[in-house]
Amino acid sequence: MRNILHVDLNAFYASVEQAEDKNLQGKPVAVAGDKEKRTGIILTASYEARRYGIKTGMTIGDALKLCRDLILVKPNFRRYVEYSNRVMDILRSFTPDVEVFSIDEAWLDVSGCEGLFGDGVEIANLIRKKIREELGITASVGVSYCKLMAKMASDLKKPDATSIIDEKDVPKIIWPMPVEELFGVGRRMKSRLNELGIFTIGDLANTPLSLLTNNFGKVGRYYWNYANGIDFSKVESSYDCIKGVGNSITTPKDLVDVKEISEIFMVLAESVGMRLRRMGFEGNVVEVVFRKSSFETIVRRHKVNEYIDTTVDIHSEALNLFLKNWDRSKIRLLGIRVTGLREKQKFEQISLFEDETKKKREKLDMCLDTIREKYGKYSVFRAITMQNDSNKTIRVLDKDEWIPMNSFNKGGGRI
Amino acid sequence: MWFICEKELLQEAINTVQKATSTKTTYPILEGIHIRATKDNKVTFTATDLDLGIETFIETEVYQEGATVVNSKLFGEFIRKLPNDKIIIKMENNNVYITCQKSEFVLLGNNPDEFPKLPTINENSMYEISQDLIKSMIRSTIFAIAQEETRPILTGVLFEVKDGKLSFVALDGYRLALKRYDIDSENEISAVIPGKTLNEISKILETTDEKAKITFTPNHILFNLGNTKVISRLLDGEFINYRQIIPEEYRLKVKVNRNELLDSIERASLLAREGKTNLIKFDIKDSNMIITSNSQLGKVYEEVNIELEGENLKIAFNSKYFLDVLRIIDSDEIYLEFTTNVSPCVVKKCNSDDYIYLVLPVRLVEE
Numbered sequence: 001m002r003n004i005l006h007v008d009l010n011a012f013y014a015s016v017e018q019a020e021d022k023n024l025q026g027k028p029v030a031v032a033g034d035k036e037k038r039t040g041i042i043l044t045a046s047y048e049a050r051r052y053g054i055k056t057g058m059t060i061g062d063a064l065k066l067c068r069d070l071i072l073v074k075p076n077f078r079r080y081v082e083y084s085n086r087v088m089d090i091l092r093s094f095t096p097d098v099e100v101f102s103i104d105e106a107w108l109d110v111s112g113c114e115g116l117f118g119d120g121v122e123i124a125n126l127i128r129k130k131i132r133e134e135l136g137i138t139a140s141v142g143v144s145y146c147k148l149m150a151k152m153a154s155d156l157k158k159p160d161a162t163s164i165i166d167e168k169d170v171p172k173i174i175w176p177m178p179v180e181e182l183f184g185v186g187r188r189m190k191s192r193l194n195e196l197g198i199f200t201i202g203d204l205a206n207t208p209l210s211l212l213t214n215n216f217g218k219v220g221r222y223y224w225n226y227a228n229g230i231d232f233s234k235v236e237s238s239y240d241c242i243k244g245v246g247n248s249i250t251t252p253k254d255l256v257d258v259k260e261i262s263e264i265f266m267v268l269a270e271s272v273g274m275r276l277r278r279m280g281f282e283g284n285v286v287e288v289v290f291r292k293s294s295f296e297t298i299v300r301r302h303k304v305n306e307y308i309d310t311t312v313d314i315h316s317e318a319l320n321l322f323l324k325n326w327d328r329s330k331i332r333l334l335g336i337r338v339t340g341l342r343e344k345q346k347f348e349q350i351s352l353f354e355d356e357t358k359k360k361r362e363k364l365d366m367c368l369d370t371i372r373e374k375y376g377k378y379s380v381f382r383a384i385t386m387q388n389d390s391n392k393t394i395r396v397l398d399k400d401e402w403i404p405m406n407s408f409n410k411g412g413g414r415i
Numbered sequence: 416m417w418f419i420c421e422k423e424l425l426q427e428a429i430n431t432v433q434k435a436t437s438t439k440t441t442y443p444i445l446e447g448i449h450i451r452a453t454k455d456n457k458v459t460f461t462a463t464d465l466d467l468g469i470e471t472f473i474e475t476e477v478y479q480e481g482a483t484v485v486n487s488k489l490f491g492e493f494i495r496k497l498p499n500d501k502i503i504i505k506m507e508n509n510n511v512y513i514t515c516q517k518s519e520f521v522l523l524g525n526n527p528d529e530f531p532k533l534p535t536i537n538e539n540s541m542y543e544i545s546q547d548l549i550k551s552m553i554r555s556t557i558f559a560i561a562q563e564e565t566r567p568i569l570t571g572v573l574f575e576v577k578d579g580k581l582s583f584v585a586l587d588g589y590r591l592a593l594k595r596y597d598i599d600s601e602n603e604i605s606a607v608i609p610g611k612t613l614n615e616i617s618k619i620l621e622t623t624d625e626k627a628k629i630t631f632t633p634n635h636i637l638f639n640l641g642n643t644k645v646i647s648r649l650l651d652g653e654f655i656n657y658r659q660i661i662p663e664e665y666r667l668k669v670k671v672n673r674n675e676l677l678d679s680i681e682r683a684s685l686l687a688r689e690g691k692t693n694l695i696k697f698d699i700k701d702s703n704m705i706i707t708s709n710s711q712l713g714k715v716y717e718e719v720n721i722e723l724e725g726e727n728l729k730i731a732f733n734s735k736y737f738l739d740v741l742r743i744i745d746s747d748e749i750y751l752e753f754t755t756n757v758s759p760c761v762v763k764k765c766n767s768d769d770y771i772y773l774v775l776p777v778r779l780v781e782e
Contacts, residue, residue: 305563347694349733350757350775351588352660354564 001167002292003120004235005108006142007127008152009084012104013044016083017073019136028052032060033376041395043075047159050275057391057395074376077278085133090130094123099147099235104327107147109235124162132160148183148231149174171227175202180369182226188250189223192216201227245276246287248335248398254293262319263390266382268336269315271396274369276338282309283342286317290326291333300325307342310361311368314338384393416481416504418452422499422515424473428460429491431471431643434615437464447484447529448491450504452477461533462487467612468533469619471643481523493520505613536637540628541602542576543625546620546640548596549627552583553617555594555770558739560610561587562747573657574636583664585610586659590736590774591660593711607654608636612647619643661773662759665752667725669699670765673749676704677741679717683708684734686715694777695734699732699753700727708734730756731777740772 009015013031018024028049028305042063045054052067063070084103091098094117097109110123115326117123124141131139138160142153149165156163165173180190196215198204204212205227212220225231240265247268255261276283286308287301302321308314318336371380381391423459429448437445442465449461459472483506493513494502503514506524513520561569566588573584581598584591616638620627628639631649638645680695687693687708698705699721706717730753741749746764753760762772 305565344680345692345780346693347731347777347779349589352586352591352655352775353588 001111001145002109003111004144004147004150004359005110005120005124005127006144006147006154007087007108008140008142008151008154008158009087009104009131010138010140011044011046011050012083012137013080014046014049014073014074015137017076018046018079019083020079021251024071025073028067028069029055029073030054030060030063031073031075032063033075033378040376064285070251074386081278083137086135087131087137087139090134091127093130094127097235097237098324104397105151107150107235114337121162121164128160128162143251146229147229147233147235148226149229151183152181153252167229171202171205174227174229176198179204179227182223184226210415244283244285244287244341245272245279245281245337246335246337246340247271247291248333249394250291250333251331252393255334256328258323260388261322261331261334261388262315263385263388264334264394265319265322265336266311266315266385267317267390267394267396268334268387269311270368270382272338273309273311273314273365276309276314276341277344277365277369280344281341282307282344283338283341284287284308285337285338286314286321287337287339288318288322288325289333289335289337290322290331293332294329295332297333298325301339303340307340307345309340309344310358312361312367416450416452416483417479417504417512418458418475418477419501419503420458420475420705422494422497422502423641424475425502426494428458428471428473429487429494432460432462432469433487433491434618435462435464435467435469435645440464444484444525444529445531446487447525447530448487449482449484449527451482451527452480454480461530463526463531463533465531466609466648467615468646469615469643470533470646473642479505481506482527483509483511484527484530485522485524490522493522497653502668519565533644534632534635535774536630536632536635536646538628538630538637538639540639541604541631542581542598542600542629543626544581544598544629545624546627547622550617550622552581552596552621553585553613555743556583556585556592557610557613557617559585559587559590559592559772568607568650568652568654571609572613573605573607573654577603577605584654586655586657586660589733590740590772591657592740592772593657593661595769605654606631606636607650607652609647609650612645616645619645624681660759661693661771662752662754662761664754665725665761667699667723667728667752669704669724669751669753670722670748671704671719671751673744673747675719676749677738679706679719680734680737680741683715683717684738686710686713686734687734693735694731695737696729698727698729699723728753728756730760731779732760732774733777736774740774744770744772746770769779 014029029046030049031043040060042056042058049070054066055065088100090109091106095108095110095113099107120143124143128139140158141162142150144153144165145148145167151163153163164355179185179193179198179201211223212224273386284304284307285301289299291297300321304317385391432448444631451459456477457472457473461470476568497515500515505512509524511522511524569587575582580595582595584593608646630637634649636647636649683695683706687695689710689712695706695708704719704721708715740762746766748765750763751760757778759773759775
């Protein structure tokens, strides 16, 4: 039996702000984009703010209606990355098998560490204590026999709690939950499952496998396995070799117009590019994903002749790759990912045909990144993203969000 | 069609023309070899990918005229696996029967009329150049052609005859290779031959003094090697004015032993390669050139004795660009000419001025 932990930092951005500024502690705090405009959105709300019903994704205007005393803080991503790194260092002090899932989530495989630190629950409590004492923020930790259930467990009780799910507890704890609580089930999947009369995770677990594979192909098998608590995936300590940086987004409406698609790719390229540059990487492989309105999902990759990290380069590579593979059918999801990463080089091969515009592109990105870091992600836009209001309607998460889970998409199956 | 021929002879002809067969094509007939037997006891083989065409003939006993097209890969593999003996090739209806000792292979033949004809060129043999020389000129330059299609003209090698000199020039934006040779010809020309053509032809050319006859048309080049003809499309467009690129002057000149430098850079590049960067640094100081390279895995320090004329210099390069030239340059002692650490380095032979290689350095960005 494996011993897997999932650590989830509670209200991460808001907690960091509260840890940094004592005046914010115990008060409703939200980290949000642009507060002057009232159109920015809430990135994270503190637990105090959540009591007023304030949630991630809400506009600042709506949030202020719920709580007039809400304290708005502009995001300071550099600080969050720093805290995240320190948390991950704490986790690595228990085991090298740490899989960083996002800035505020990670899995640990502590099988075999029991002799050193005690059983899973004891390690979980130690981790929480260390994070609380050293960084002044809190974490929920799930303890279970597989990654999936560890993640479900860390959601059971928040903030600052340890929860356990044993294999035999799955029917009791997990099955009564609504099906959309299952990892990988999104809004769209939920309604398709509901149509089949599947409303709880238990319903899903007790549905004949053949019915699911008939309806959803091999993805059906993944969901069925998940619902039954079957997950053999390994904790992969990949932090030191991040494979890629990517974002995908479900578009507000189905798209067929190249210009609109190009605009969305630009918004995605900006997000991917900014994160790539912030991490100090450049990559020479560009991947695009697009999902047709028929739900057919296509992933294509392309090797670029040189290493790139500018928004404009990422955009043009992605768009070209997309256009080569697109059959003009309606599009409902688009994504860009850059892989083949290496550390951004501190030197540059001189060419007989110096590309003067490249310097300009790099400078522009540097300016935009600095402005956005200081005044928020939505403080400045490229004019091209304003033509169809993509700058307002498209909100790309500031963390890696490629396709929900890669195993779902092997062979480009239906989702 | 019906002829008998020695396996080795047949095999050689197939190997020669196969270099032009398409592997990826939307036009399946191009995956074939066109075979034509004629009454004058000649069998001619042709293959083409529409850019490059190769035709060769063998002399053997022909009993019945005829032509067909057979799948190049299958035909070639089968012949290769046959014992060294006489092979009988005979066509009946659309089937090609290949018989040798106790083996018989029947291949479906395709309609020879569907096979594209190579462009007809009136041979004027504008230049006659020894095969040896062409081979060495290709070898000295081809590695510097551009691998990317951003500037298609740079995927070829410039063939230029001007002022009594034949020059081959290749450049990819980061380096330039120029090989020249005195030629006794009044005909001046400037044409760009695709890299692929030169790669293939250098495999067909033999290390011999025998001449290859070269004919140019506005769009094609034809190499006549006796039994074999190679026709290739030329690349469209003007080549870069390479004379402007090569600097006339320098601030320092280094004389160094080619082998010592090559060995040092080979060792230094082991680490440079690990870091995916190929970066090596030169520190040229008085009678020494220090070569260093490092990556996460370790670092290298190399010292090479030099004769220096001029001031000291620190400069960095992509090691691959140096290794490429040091491996082919045929001179024990070479000169390296530098100006600044952001301008080109020119590599020359000490014993001759028939070769010039220019390489651009790597700019180190200060933190």
